[in-house]
Amino acid sequence: MTTTAPPAARSLETVGLTKSFGGVHAVRDATVTFQPGKINALIGPNGSGKTTFFNCVTGMIKPDAGSVTFHGEDITRRPPHRIARAGIGRSFQLCRVFPRMTVLENMLVAVSRSRFRELLKGAHNPEEIDKARALLVRVGIDHLENTEARNLSYGQQKLLELAGVLMGDPDTIMLDEPAGGVNPALIGRIGTLVQELNAEGRTFLVVEHNMDMVMSLSHHVIVFDRGRPIAEGTPDVVQSDPRVLEAYLGV
Numbered sequence: 001m002t003t004t005a006p007p008a009a010r011s012l013e014t015v016g017l018t019k020s021f022g023g024v025h026a027v028r029d030a031t032v033t034f035q036p037g038k039i040n041a042l043i044g045p046n047g048s049g050k051t052t053f054f055n056c057v058t059g060m061i062k063p064d065a066g067s068v069t070f071h072g073e074d075i076t077r078r079p080p081h082r083i084a085r086a087g088i089g090r091s092f093q094l095c096r097v098f099p100r101m102t103v104l105e106n107m108l109v110a111v112s113r114s115r116f117r118e119l120l121k122g123a124h125n126p127e128e129i130d131k132a133r134a135l136l137v138r139v140g141i142d143h144l145e146n147t148e149a150r151n152l153s154y155g156q157q158k159l160l161e162l163a164g165v166l167m168g169d170p171d172t173i174m175l176d177e178p179a180g181g182v183n184p185a186l187i188g189r190i191g192t193l194v195q196e197l198n199a200e201g202r203t204f205l206v207v208e209h210n211m212d213m214v215m216s217l218s219h220h221v222i223v224f225d226r227g228r229p230i231a232e233g234t235p236d237v238v239q240s241d242p243r244v245l246e247a248y249l250g251v
């Protein structure tokens with residue numbers, strides 16, 4: 001009798017992912033393998049399909065074709081909460097927090113739906129509250145615990161969103177433009193947090209236009225153009241790839 005070894009688990013990969021909006025081919029036959037345990041960056045000109053790709057991976061929109069595999073399991077077209085439960089956390093390009101809830105309340109609604117119902121009934125789980133407070137300390141906004149989120153700076157809201165993502169203990173974290181609209185001091189703090197969380201074993205996939213951040217933070221860079229990857233490699237390799245210059249500069 002012969003046995004077949006299971007395929008080696010790879011953290012996250014897509015094969016032939018495709019999504020159109022009417023006549024706009026936002027993501028076209030995108031086959032991408034992200035490096036597990038690393039900080040992966042996804043870059044590309046405006047409109048090259050990065051956010052649509054993110055949304056297909058995290059179940060926010062359904063791809064027209066192709067597959068998404070996470071730790072060897074097909075997660076294509078699963079609803080977002082099931083993908084989150086599988087271990088993929090994400091932030092959004094336009095930060096999503098509940099503006100009239102306090103920072104701590106935002107942390108508590110970041111947990112699962114069943115707990116959200118508990119929260120609405122006023123039944124707070126003490127362990128969740130402890131965990132939320134520890135994460136607020138970690139991202140450096142614990143002093144704002146009782147402040148309504150709308151009174152935070154945009155950068156502080158991004159830190160809150162990241163802390164909320166960490167409430168789910170994801171092993172893979174997808175950040176959509178973490179530096180967008182954030183002042184330089186907080187960009188530095190977000191970058192340091194990403195590095196620390198990565199050193200603890202979490203895989204990152206970061207969409208970002210801030211090239212200083214991308215090049216200093218990432219281990220592996222994937223470049224999108226017109227809906228598909230056109231180049232990948234270390235920051236140094238990608239920066240000197242003529243296809244990348246062409247995509248950005250149209251030369």
Ligand SMILES: Nc1ncnc2c1ncn2[C@@H]1O[C@H](COP(=O)(O)OP(=O)(O)OP(=O)(O)O)[C@@H](O)[C@H]1O
Nearest residue numbers: 021024025026044045046047048049050051052053
């Ligand atoms: N819901 C939608 N309906 C119609 N077209 C869309 C929709 N979402 C995205 N698109 C189009 O799909 C293409 C890819 O957009 P997407 O936002 O994924 O690119 P991006 O690389 O994330 O851009 P940016 O860097 O500017 O955020 C663009 O032409 C965009 O206008």
